[in-house]
Amino acid sequence: MIPSPFDYVRVSSVDEAVAALAEHGEDAKILAGGHSLLPIMKLRLAIPSVLIDISGISELNYVRVEGDQVAIGAGTRHHDLENSEVAKAEVPLLPHVASRVGDPQVRHRGTLGGTVAHCDPASDLPTALLALGGSVVLAGPNGRREVPITEFFLGFFETAMEEGELIVELRVPRTGDAGWAYEKFTRRENDWPIVSAAVAHLPGGRIGVALANMGGVVLKATAVEAALAEGKSIEEAAALAAEGTSPSSDMHADAEYRSHLARLLTRRALTVAAGEAEASTAESTAAA
Amino acid sequence: MQVSMTVNGQQRTDEVEPRMLLAHHLRDNLGLTATNIGCDSTSCGACTVIVDGLSVKSCTVLALQAEGSQVTTLEGLAGEDGELHPVQAAFQSEHGLQCGFCTSGMVMASVGVLAANPNPTDREVREGLEGNLCRCTGYHNIVQAVLKAAEAGPVAGQVPQTQEVSA
Numbered sequence: 001m002i003p004s005p006f007d008y009v010r011v012s013s014v015d016e017a018v019a020a021l022a023e024h025g026e027d028a029k030i031l032a033g034g035h036s037l038l039p040i041m042k043l044r045l046a047i048p049s050v051l052i053d054i055s056g057i058s059e060l061n062y063v064r065v066e067g068d069q070v071a072i073g074a075g076t077r078h079h080d081l082e083n084s085e086v087a088k089a090e091v092p093l094l095p096h097v098a099s100r101v102g103d104p105q106v107r108h109r110g111t112l113g114g115t116v117a118h119c120d121p122a123s124d125l126p127t128a129l130l131a132l133g134g135s136v137v138l139a140g141p142n143g144r145r146e147v148p149i150t151e152f153f154l155g156f157f158e159t160a161m162e163e164g165e166l167i168v169e170l171r172v173p174r175t176g177d178a179g180w181a182y183e184k185f186t187r188r189e190n191d192w193p194i195v196s197a198a199v200a201h202l203p204g205g206r207i208g209v210a211l212a213n214m215g216g217v218v219l220k221a222t223a224v225e226a227a228l229a230e231g232k233s234i235e236e237a238a239a240l241a242a243e244g245t246s247p248s249s250d251m252h253a254d255a256e257y258r259s260h261l262a263r264l265l266t267r268r269a270l271t272v273a274a275g276e277a278e279a280s281t282a283e284s285t286a287a288a
Numbered sequence: 289m290q291v292s293m294t295v296n297g298q299q300r301t302d303e304v305e306p307r308m309l310l311a312h313h314l315r316d317n318l319g320l321t322a323t324n325i326g327c328d329s330t331s332c333g334a335c336t337v338i339v340d341g342l343s344v345k346s347c348t349v350l351a352l353q354a355e356g357s358q359v360t361t362l363e364g365l366a367g368e369d370g371e372l373h374p375v376q377a378a379f380q381s382e383h384g385l386q387c388g389f390c391t392s393g394m395v396m397a398s399v400g401v402l403a404a405n406p407n408p409t410d411r412e413v414r415e416g417l418e419g420n421l422c423r424c425t426g427y428h429n430i431v432q433a434v435l436k437a438a439e440a441g442p443v444a445g446q447v448p449q450t451q452e453v454s455a
Contacts, residue, residue: 001328008289008306008352031353038309038348039330051306055353079342103419104400105333108342109349190418 003041010053014139014168017054021164022141024050030166031055032075033109035102036118060113060168063087068174068203069134070094074113074167078125079104081112091172093180093200097128100182103190113167116152119159122192122213126153128182130210130220131198134172140165156216173203179273183265184212187252194252197221197241197265199273209270214245214262224266234274238267293354295320296364297448304351310344311335313351314361322362322392326421333420336393336400337361338447343400345419360447362392365399367448374440375399375433384433386424394420398434402445407438 009024011017021028029048031037032055040046054060060075063084070090072081081087081098088095101107101115101124115125116136130153135146141164149170152160161167178201184193196212207228209221223244227237242259249255292301295318302317314320314337326334328347335346338360365373372380375398385391394417401408401416408416413434414427422430437444 002309002312003307005305005307008350010352010355031350034350034353035330035348038350042328053353102330103333104404104416105336105343105345105397105419106330108344189415 001042003038004044004047006041006048007050008053009050010056012056014054014057014059014166017052017057017166018139018141018164020050020052021166024052026163028052030117032111032114033077034114035106035110036114036120054166055111065090065174066171069171070174072112072170072172074111074116074169076112078102078107078110078112078115082107090174090176091132092177093128093132093175093182093198094125094172096180097124097182097198100124100184106190112170116170117159117161117167119153119157119217120192121156121215121217123218124182124184124193124196124212126218127196127210127212128198128200129170129172130218131200131208132172132175133202133208134170136160136167137169137171138162138165139168144168146171150220153217153219158217175200175202178202179275181269181272183269183272185261185265195247195258195261195265197262197269199266199269201273207270207273209241209266211241211245211262211266214242214247214258216246216248219245221262221266224270228270234267234270238263238270241266289352291351291355293357293359295359296361302351306350306352308351309347310337310339310349310351310354310359311346313354314346314359317351320361320363324389324392326389326393331419331421332390332393333397333417334390334393336396336420338396338399341403341447343397360396362395364447365395373399373448374444375402375437378433378437378440378444379430382429382433382436384426384430386422386426390420390422390424394422394430398430398437399445399447401434402438404445406442406445408434410435 027049031051031053060073062073063086078098184196200208209224223240241262247255247258324334326332330348
């Protein structure tokens, strides 16, 4: 399978990328790791006339603490996120979920910005980002703007990015060793999730919960989050996980089974996350 | 467009169409046909090569994306005197193959596994090779081969050419 012909433009800075996007218009696509884009180009599901390769922009590859947030460059590869000591210490859910994406070869190429821009309803890292909250930083012809992650994933492969924009950074809260968990149900180890649930205990005591593959887009389990905020038990809250979702039926699972998985995986993830949070509190109490 | 990369220690500069995949460039332009194309969809790992020290699936990388990179294919693993790389030798001694189609990708991915983890457990080898499929289902001896190769030490996770290239 060979992609349709296109022109290739290599850029070395965000400003060059924005200028190239402005010059080539809506038929141009940003290429980073290429592990979402090239497969759909080979299937001719995407036929861009120009690819703007940003993989050489070294300024987009970083994980660093900024105030009470962790800032991650959009060009950070899953392999780098998985092994980032800053990420492991400050927001351990993300490097763990990065380690569950695809296989080693895929993680050596795929980037965080790429998977967020691609907006596949079954993608791991966008689900984790939704559970954490935070935001997406976009660069475009009118400078930079920040979009809350909860307003970014709009629908089936549809995001809040405007024409001429690219993702330059993801920002998430520092959670430290507060509880977190990612429960992913797959047929084979390196598959996309049939359903997955991400849970993060957040600063201020809130608990973020998000689901993959329970509709046309990754989504927040808002009913679960609300129940937890009202003090309901894990059992009671997790029973609401399929509320407001519209899972599809396919050869792997029908909608009813997906709903069952959502409740089950949410309960497991909440339980694991609560266990870690309790251990963490006990440790700090013991230390005091 | 012109693309330059170092392949198995040799500087190569060629004209390619932007849409040419690295796997096709290696096979069709450079004649390095050990790199097999199996599924052509990032699943099977038969096309695995090492780019700048990391295993990648060359069916999902444009040749142009390897500009300036160090690329190692199976042909570049053995020493100049023909001495097999420790991973190759272990695949031979443990019979880590059946039909052989997945073998070049398995060997290259195994070098990557051992580069990241010189002393893997059985489970870590299996997880490290999760991106490589053997349709003969000959995984047992493949895993044994990787564990055997690890006995050779850090050299089992290295590719020979990367140090000596300066172009």
